[in-house]
Amino acid sequence: MTSSAPHLPSVDIIIPHFKRRDMLERCLDSLAETLYPEMGIIVVDNGGKQAGLVFMVKRYRNARLVRLEENRGYAGGCNEGLKHSDADYVVFMNDDTRHDPLWLDRLVSAALEDERTGALQPKILSLKAFEKGKQVFDYAGAAGGMIDRLGYPWALGRTFSAIEMDQGQYDNGREIFWASGVAMFVNRSLAEGLGGFDGDFFMQMEEIDLSWRMKLAGYSIRSVPSSIVLHEGGASLPGGSADKIRFNHRNNISMLMKNLGGARLLWVLPIRFLLEFAAALFYLTQFPGSLKKSGAVWRAISENIRQIPPIIKKRRAVQKMRRIRDSVIFRDSPLTLLFRY
Structure with missing residues (x-):
């Protein structure tokens, strides 16, 4: 008897990591609660050379560690992880995140609805506010990245200086301009074909650049508000530095x-x-x-x-x-x- 269960696409979570082992461990603990079965994890040690990191990563299901001799930033770390993945999709992810157990199921379901999907973004809420019982959008992407005609990025739920409470105002998924690197779900073969992130960016706006190239190539970037990721923020560089x-x-x-x-x-x-x-x-x-x-x-x-x-x-x-x-x-x-x- 053959199984009638549908084929589930494989997804690798690529996490560039630098020094904050406690933060990474919290992220991996949260990912361990993710219900999607076909998920792998690739942690890229960005030149940190931390003792014992390989043993810590091995504690988690389908997780592996890739080491770099130098810190190549978010862009370079993600690109290295991309080289080590053969999954159908990848998620470029910050290590200061926590996740709803169904966050990945909902992203995969949305991706399968449209074969021209380039990237998807979950709803990103502030972890610090969430721990205080508040539903506030996170600055780094919020409900979906946008850009004005002069090239200044902003986001639904966040402009240059104002951050909104999440009251369901952006709970209808829609086309956006860019997906946040906090948790950027992408078609792996497309990302590879476009050369991945621009490594010269090192960090900041690399996800906007890649999203833009996807749009130029005719692919869509969309928000998936039913998928929820919490983000601490400011872990790599504090705001205003x-x-x-x-x-x-x-x-x-x-x-x-x-x-x-x-x-x-x-x-x-x-x-x-x-x-x-x-x-x-x-x-x-x-x-x-x-x-x-x-x-x-x-x-x-x-x-x-x-x-x-x-x-x-x-x-x-x-x-x-x-x-x-x-x-x-x-x-x-x-x-x-x-x-x-």
């Missing part, structure tokens, strides 16, 4: 230069460089650390200028595989949310 400011400003401009079509880039890029200069001046008013914060923006601008030749090379590859026009991608995007909040 000079390094985080540098990565955000540098990678955002690099992303625009790679992915925008030529006509749109001609008018967006000059405006954005003017706004970058304005941001550098604004940070001079932000105490403490005003000089470091302002200097981080100037450093980002300088790095963008020095990296123009390799960015142009990447741009040619991205534009060559483009299938969708900017007018379609930005059809529902506002001009900018920068001055509204």
Whole structure:
């Protein structure tokens, strides 16, 4: 007698990890409660070389450890994990997360509804607020990533400075622009075909860049609010740190230069460089650390200028595989949310 049970796609959870072993252990404990049966876990030790880490990871079902000699950041760590996966889907995940037991079942079900699915994002709530009995969206992705026409990212449930309570206002899944790297569910073969994350980003906005390339190739990015992940936030870089400011400003401009079509880039890029200069001046008013914060923006601008030749090379590859026009991608995007909040 043959079984009539449907084939379940395999999913690997890829977790880049750096130093905070206690945080990783909490994440793995939570994943152990996930009910989806065809799940593997790939932990990428990002140059931490922690003693005993391999034995800790082996305690968990279908979990394995990949070691890197140096810290390649979130982007490089995820790319290494991707090389070691042959699953149907992968989830790029932060190690400061906790998970509803059915979070992965619901993502897989949503992916199977549409063969053009590039990436999916669960509803991401604040772990710290949840532990206090509150349902508050997490800053890093919230209910789904969006972007305005000047290239500034925001999210449903979160803008530049405001974070909303979760009252079910985004509980209908919808097309979004980008899926958060907190828990980014992607088609593995598509991610590989697009080259994975841009390793030069190191961290910050790499998931937006990959989502954008998926959209250009004609794939969809959607939210799945019935899947819930809790995120602590600020584990890698605290909000407002000079390094985080540098990565955000540098990678955002690099992303625009790679992915925008030529006509749109001609008018967006000059405006954005003017706004970058304005941001550098604004940070001079932000105490403490005003000089470091302002200097981080100037450093980002300088790095963008020095990296123009390799960015142009990447741009040619991205534009060559483009299938969708900017007018379609930005059809529902506002001009900018920068001055509204």
